[in-house]
Amino acid sequence: MQSETAASPGRPGEGSPSRGGKDRPGRSRGPSFEARMMLPALVILAAISILPLLYIIWMSLNNVTLLGGTGISSNWTGLGNWGRMFADPGVWAGWAAMVIYFIGTVGLEMILGLVAALVIHEVVWGKNLAFSLILIPMFIAPVIVGLLGRFLVNPTYGLYAWVLRESGIYSGNILGGSVSAFVAVVLMDVWEWTPLVALITLAGLVSIQPQILEAAKVDGASYWERLRHIVLPSIAGIIIVALLIRSMDALRYFDIIWQATNGGPANATKIIPLRLYESAFRFFHLGYAATIGLLMLAVSILVANLFTGILRQRGLLR
Amino acid sequence: MSTGARFSAGKIFPYVLLVVLLLWTLVPIAWMLLSSFKSLTDVLSPTPLLTFKPTLANYIGLVSGGNNVLTYFRSSILAAGISTIIATTLGCFAGYGLARSNFRGKRHLAFWIISTRMAPIAAVILPLFIGFTFLHLINTVWGLIVAYLSFNLPFAIWIMNAFFADLPPGIEEAARVDGASNFQTFWRIALPMTAPGIVTTAILCLVFSWNDYAFAVTFAGPGSQTLPVAASQLITQTGVDWGQLTAIGTVVALPMVIVGLAVRRYLVRGLTLGAVTGE
Numbered sequence: 001m002q003s004e005t006a007a008s009p010g011r012p013g014e015g016s017p018s019r020g021g022k023d024r025p026g027r028s029r030g031p032s033f034e035a036r037m038m039l040p041a042l043v044i045l046a047a048i049s050i051l052p053l054l055y056i057i058w059m060s061l062n063n064v065t066l067l068g069g070t071g072i073s074s075n076w077t078g079l080g081n082w083g084r085m086f087a088d089p090g091v092w093a094g095w096a097a098m099v100i101y102f103i104g105t106v107g108l109e110m111i112l113g114l115v116a117a118l119v120i121h122e123v124v125w126g127k128n129l130a131f132s133l134i135l136i137p138m139f140i141a142p143v144i145v146g147l148l149g150r151f152l153v154n155p156t157y158g159l160y161a162w163v164l165r166e167s168g169i170y171s172g173n174i175l176g177g178s179v180s181a182f183v184a185v186v187l188m189d190v191w192e193w194t195p196l197v198a199l200i201t202l203a204g205l206v207s208i209q210p211q212i213l214e215a216a217k218v219d220g221a222s223y224w225e226r227l228r229h230i231v232l233p234s235i236a237g238i239i240i241v242a243l244l245i246r247s248m249d250a251l252r253y254f255d256i257i258w259q260a261t262n263g264g265p266a267n268a269t270k271i272i273p274l275r276l277y278e279s280a281f282r283f284f285h286l287g288y289a290a291t292i293g294l295l296m297l298a299v300s301i302l303v304a305n306l307f308t309g310i311l312r313q314r315g316l317l318r
Numbered sequence: 319m320s321t322g323a324r325f326s327a328g329k330i331f332p333y334v335l336l337v338v339l340l341l342w343t344l345v346p347i348a349w350m351l352l353s354s355f356k357s358l359t360d361v362l363s364p365t366p367l368l369t370f371k372p373t374l375a376n377y378i379g380l381v382s383g384g385n386n387v388l389t390y391f392r393s394s395i396l397a398a399g400i401s402t403i404i405a406t407t408l409g410c411f412a413g414y415g416l417a418r419s420n421f422r423g424k425r426h427l428a429f430w431i432i433s434t435r436m437a438p439i440a441a442v443i444l445p446l447f448i449g450f451t452f453l454h455l456i457n458t459v460w461g462l463i464v465a466y467l468s469f470n471l472p473f474a475i476w477i478m479n480a481f482f483a484d485l486p487p488g489i490e491e492a493a494r495v496d497g498a499s500n501f502q503t504f505w506r507i508a509l510p511m512t513a514p515g516i517v518t519t520a521i522l523c524l525v526f527s528w529n530d531y532a533f534a535v536t537f538a539g540p541g542s543q544t545l546p547v548a549a550s551q552l553i554t555q556t557g558v559d560w561g562q563l564t565a566i567g568t569v570v571a572l573p574m575v576i577v578g579l580a581v582r583r584y585l586v587r588g589l590t591l592g593a594v595t596g597e
Contacts, residue, residue: 033500037415041408041475042427048468049434052445059444072448116339122332130336132579134343139578140571141529143546147553148350148567151560157362159349191346196589203586203594223328241593248436255531259550273440280444281536293441304433308425311593316480 056297059290066284074287081291091292094272101257101271104186105193106246112190113197113242118227120198121205131202138195146259149188150175175261178268185257185269192256193246200242204235237314244307251300272296350571354564361561376565387566389541390548396459397534397544398527401466406520409474410512414504416475417482428476432591435472439532442468450537457539465537466527473526473591474519480592481515482508518584521577528574545570 031039060081062074085091120131137145152160153174164170174180208231216226232239254273257263263270263278270278272292280289353361355372380387416428446465447456455461485508493503509516531546538547549566552559578585586594 032419034415034419037504038412038419041412041471044408044467045431045434045471045475048446048464048471049430049437052442052449052468055445055448056441059448064448066451072451115335119332119335119339123336125333126336130340132582133340135579135582135585136347136575137343139525139529139574140347140567141531141546141549141574143529143531143550144567144570147549147563148346151353151558151563152346152349154560157364157560159345159366162364162366191342195343199586200590200594207595238594241590245590245593251438252436253532254440258531259553273438276440277443277532280447286444286448290441290444293438293444296438297441300436300438301433304429304436307436307591307593308429308432314593316483316593 053297056290056293059287060294062287064286064290066286072286077287081288084288085291085295090267090275091272093267094270094275094292097267097269098271098273100182101186101189101269102247102250104182105189106243106250108186108190109194109197109246110239110243112194114201114239116194116198117201117205118231120202135195135199137192138199140192142192142253142255143259145188145192146185146256149184149191149256150260153184176265178265181261181265182269185260188256188260189250193249197242197246200238200245201235204238205231208234237310240310241307244303244310248300248303248307251296251303347571350564350567353560354568356561358559358561361564376561377569379562380565380569387545387548387569390543390545391569393459393462393538393542394528394544394546397462397466397542398524400459401463401470401527402520402523404463405467405470405474405523406516408471409478409519410509410516412475413478413480414482414508416479428479431472431475435469435476435591437468439469443532443536446533447536456537457542459542461537462534462542462544465533466523466530470523470527474523476591477519477522477588478512478515480587481512481519484595485511514581514584515587518581518588521581522585522588525574525578528570 059074061076061078063077063080064072064074067073116134120127120134123130152158155161155173155176158174161174164174170180172180174184212230213226216230221229251273254271254277257269257271258274258277261269263274273296276289276292276296279285279292352368352370354376355374356367356370357373357375360367360370416424446468450456450461450464455464489511490503490507493507494500498506528544529546530544531550534544534547535550538544545566549563549570552563552566581588
């Protein structure tokens with residue numbers, strides 16, 4: 001199903017207008033069947049993606065503020081917002097926090113997700129049930145994960161705070177200290193999204209031909225040797241897919257931190273989307289927030305580019 | 319064969335790791351469930367209580383009183399449900415069109431669709447907020463439906479495209495030879511064959527929009543706020559009612575866990591945007 005050629009049988013498209021018998025209208029008679037099928041969705045998508053894109057670009061070149069309930073005032077500032085953004089230490093701090101958060105969460109999720117997939121793959125007894133149970137966190141709303149995390153590390157009645165205190169590991173207020181709060185929000189994200197990485201990498205493990213592994217086993221290769229020389233190289237492509245999917249979502253969502261710490265303490269966990277949201281809806285500097293948003297958008301388009309590159313490489317995107 | 323060989327360290331080690339993994343995953347969930355059945359004094363006990371007198375007070379508290387969650391529940395179902403239906407329906411049509419067409423700019427069209435899905439929510443919120451203000455969509459369920467379409471629609475097109483591209487081409491070809499029109503071929507042949515794909519798409523759209531918080535808290539007003547917003551509102555300056563909070567957390571999480579696990583086989587395909595084929 002990964003054929004690239006337009007002439008491959010069963011790919012009726014504009015390239016083969018004569019196929020399909022008398023019911024099929026010719027090319028000359030308006031848009032093709034395929035185009036008409038796509039039209040409604042693409043019109044709506046354009047209205048809710050291209051118009052907002054043009055608008056956010058315009059916003060970044062203006063001072064946009066809210067007046068009362070529904071009024072908006074704006075005046076042209078040119079590149080003023082951009083100059084201000086690059087000189088704003090808060091924005092730099094936001095990106096720095098974002099980068100650390102990104103490396104911490106996505107890095108841990110990749111490692112733990114791979115380990116979880118390898119474990120589930122190895123297990124025979126109770127495999128199905130265990131797999132389902134391990135997937136649960138990723139269906140829970142990030143808001144709930146943030147709130148639940150906050151509950152668990154509450155210094156007076158939180159379960160995890162109690163465990164850490166009783167075992168002598170940590171007795172302070174976890175969300176009150178910069179480093180401990182950062183570690184806590186990273187782990188909340190890791191809790192929610194490691195299952196996704198496990199799910200994806202397990203699909204890769206399942207697709208490895210068992211004969212190859214058996215042959216290596218017969219030849220005396222240890223588990224680690226098989227892992228390094230057969231398993232990991234075979235699933236490298238799928239691991240990259242998992243990495244890109246997680247990267248994209250890491251840029252998209254900020255609900256967990258929002259609920260758990262709201263950027264605190266002392267801005268230690270204030271990643272860039274939280275800065276943006278605060279500029280827009282607390283200080284009502286909408287134009288300035290739009291400028292921050294455009295930079296985020298640029299980063300996400302970069303990730304999308306890498307992703308479609310991988311898809312093409314895997315023959316899944318023509 | 320000796321039992322020592324069968325139960326060697328190599329065989330047991332994965333199970334040890336599995337138990338650790340399960341504890342890491344399930345303890346917070348179990349604690350949320352347990353706490354939702356505790357009385358306020360039991361929830362706030364400084365030493366964790368495993369045995370307690372269970373009460374439904376937290377759940378009853380959610381659905382009674384002036385500010386009960388039923389209106390939030392209704393908004394959640396309407397916003398997530400309608401957005402899912404629109405996205406899945408249009409996604410089927412457009413996904414089929416995309417899978418069966420082969421034109422010069424297809425790559426760019428595909429990239430536009432996927433990048434719409436990947437756009438950071440914080441950035442998307444800004445222009446939509448201003449647009450909705452102009453169109454008087456703030457504080458309405460329709461505003462939320464449109465906002466959710468901004469990620470559900472590109473997702474549905476993209477995934478359905480992947481599912482349709484997977485169909486064996488011969489069957490549709492045969493239908494056409496038998497005189498079926500393009501639309502009949504799509505409707506009677508291709509669509510039924512992708513039923514699992516359609517269900518997966520719909521469920522994932524539902525999960526994404528049901529779990530949304532950022533759009534809901536920004537665009538929704540008293541009449542259109544959703545359950546995640548209700549949950550966050552339990553945190554106030556004066557204190558947090560953790561009993562009610564764990565109860566609402568359970569109410570938000572449970573349906574999505576059930577529908578999500580129901581399509582476990584197809585999740586990989588959906589959640590990797592078609593890049594990885596599942597079992």
